[in-house]
Amino acid sequence: MTVSRFTRVLRKVFFTAVALVSLFLGGIVCLMCQVLAGRDAPTYRVEGHIVSHEQGALPVGGDEDAVSHTIAVDAGNRLYRVTAVGPDLDLPAGQPVALDVSTADGSIAYLRAGGGVIDLRPGVVRPVLLICAALLALGAVYFGAVRLNVYPPVATWLALALGALLAPVVVFVRV
Template sequence: MTAGRFARVLRKVFFTAVAVVSLLLGGIVCLMCQALAGRDAPTYRVEGHVTSHERGALPVGGDEEALSHTIGVDAGSGHYRVTAVGPGLDLPAGQPVALDISTADGSIAYLRAGGGVVDLRPGVVRPVLSIVAALLALGAVYFGAVRLNVYPPVATWLALALGAVLAPVAVFVRV
């Protein structure tokens, strides 16, 4: 095998690897954007009352004394179970409550009881950090590929376009 042929094979393999890594990193960005969009999706309200209440020890973040509360809510459209850590769900049986259900995935976003509101949505820190890390990694991959002159800048833009077109597919396939 000559040095020129070896270099061509290495370029093809590296180009393919860059395209696959780009697709995966683009998929991560799309999934995290989807998680953030689902977190803030519109909700509809269901009213009901607490039917059961359970307390349990749930070690969270090294805190061995953290209590979790699980309540059962009987609403007109069905029965719901809600679990959270902290005193927000310390509700007696029979307490009237309102649940705000997400239209995106059917999860419970808020629980309203009395005058208080308990936010049950997932946090935003992990998805935002994942988006930033994936975009930094994507930039590093392309900077390295162009800097090493493995392939011309036109191929870089084609790979970026391919990743941008195929990344939403990864969201629905759940790569």
């Protein structure tokens, strides 16, 4: 095998590796954008009452004393189950409640009971950090590919910019 043929084979292998890593990192960005879009999707209100309440120990983050509360809400045509860690869902059976259900994925965003509102949506810190880390890693992979002259530099940076702009847009438009 000559040096030029070895270089071509090495570039093909490296091109495939860059493409696979790029797809993986782009998938992380899309998934986290979808999580954020589902978090802030429109909701519809369902009213019902609590039919059961269960309490159990659920060690979270090394805290052995954390207590989870699970309630079942009868909304007429459907039974919803809600679980949360902490005292927020410590509600008696029979209490009337209103649920704000997400139109994106059917998860419960808010629970309204007795004049109070309990936010049950997932946080935003972890998805935003994963999006930033994936985009930085994607930029580093493409920068390494450009430095090794695998891709033409203009095409690489256009693909990176286009992917970074279109992935979140596509997810938000879908919802």
